[in-house]
Every structure is written in C-alpha cells, then in structure tokens.
Amino acid sequence: xxxxxxxxxxxxxxxxxxxxxxxxxxxxxxxxxxxxxxxxxxxxxxxxxxxxxxxxxxxxxxxxxxxxxxxxxxxxxxxxxxxxxxxxxxxxxxxxxxxxxxxxxxxxxxxxxxxxxxxxxxxxxxxxxxxxxxxxxxxxxxxxxxxxxxxxxxxxxxxxx
Numbered sequence: 001x002x003x004x005x006x007x008x009x010x011x012x013x014x015x016x017x018x019x020x021x022x023x024x025x026x027x028x029x030x031x032x033x034x035x036x037x038x039x040x041x042x043x044x045x046x047x048x049x050x051x052x053x054x055x056x057x058x059x060x061x062x063x064x065x066x067x068x069x070x071x072x073x074x075x076x077x078x079x080x081x082x083x084x085x086x087x088x089x090x091x092x093x094x095x096x097x098x099x100x101x102x103x104x105x106x107x108x109x110x111x112x113x114x115x116x117x118x119x120x121x122x123x124x125x126x127x128x129x130x131x132x133x134x135x136x137x138x139x140x141x142x143x144x145x146x147x148x149x150x151x152x153x154x155x156x157x158x159x160x161x
Contacts, residue, residue, distance in 0.1 A: 037063040037076040041120060045074065045081075048127040049134075061104060066130075071140055073133035077104065081115040083129045086136040093132070111136075 042057075042064055049055055049066070056067045063082075065075035075082040082102055085093045087110050093099055098119030102112035120126050 036078060038079040038117075041076050041079065041081060041126070044120075044123060044126045045076070045130055048123065048130045066133075068134055068137050069142075071137040073137040074130055077114070079117045081120050081126070081129055082112060083115060083133045084112050084136055085132050086139070087111045089132070089136065 045066060054068065055073075056070075058065045058067060060072075060075065061077060063075055063077040065072045067073065071084075073084050082104075083093070090101075090111050090113070093113045094101065096115075096119070098116040099113050100116070101108035102114050103109070115125075115129055120129065
C-alpha cells in the first residue's frame, strides 16, 4: 500500500483549502504544511549517516532529533542543524562560521550549537557536523539506574523482645 499524492491548494497561511481528497488526505496535507523542520536537511543527514549506521529518529521540540543508543547527537529545528558537540568542544564549535549557541529555551545550552543553513550547504559540511555529534555521544557512558528516593512514610520497627 503506497502513499498517494493528492493535489491540494493552500491558503495564504499555508493551511489546506477546499475539499480535496478524503479526510485522511486532507489531514496528511495539513501535517505536511505545518512541518517545522527542513525535510531536505533531514534527508542529507540520513545520507551522511549512511545505510550501515544505527540510529533512530524522533520528533522532538517541534523538529526532528537523531539519536544513537538513545542519546541525541543532532537534530533539526526549522532550517537549523542542532549538534551536540559537548562542553569541551563548545567554544571551538562557536568559532566556526554560521554557528551560534543553542538557545531553544531562551537560555544557551552548553555543549549544544545551532548551525545555520549557510553552514550546511554542502554534503561535506553536513557530514562533518553529524560526525562531531556522533563522536561526542559515543564518549558518554550509559546512564546508571537512578537510585530510588526514600519513601516519605515513616518506617516501622519490629517490636523489640
């Protein structure tokens, strides 16, 4: 069962207009119009990773994240490439053209950078940034299980004999 392409028109806000196709086709069309990340950049990241790479993709923060063993190493927000370079490589990464601190929450996050569209024009540039992110997360150890918090209920002692 393949995906059928149904022509549709959009209004000036980018929302589907008119009654084109089935309800599910209109829903797919609306979803595609409101996509918050650059799908062509996502495809270039996939090519940079290659067919042998083990990674997962997850929709996060209104964009798309790429994870290796559950750890995010890069992602896309709008048309910016987000890369996890790590605290030790943060200043060096910021010295590169078209790079700025990741400030998704309004506060810069140490170890994460945004690379603007000009900095990801070539396949080689995308590959370099993706490898920087993958290299950093490969150095991270698996998280140990978090210790359980002590119960707030009072413990009861067994009666002394």
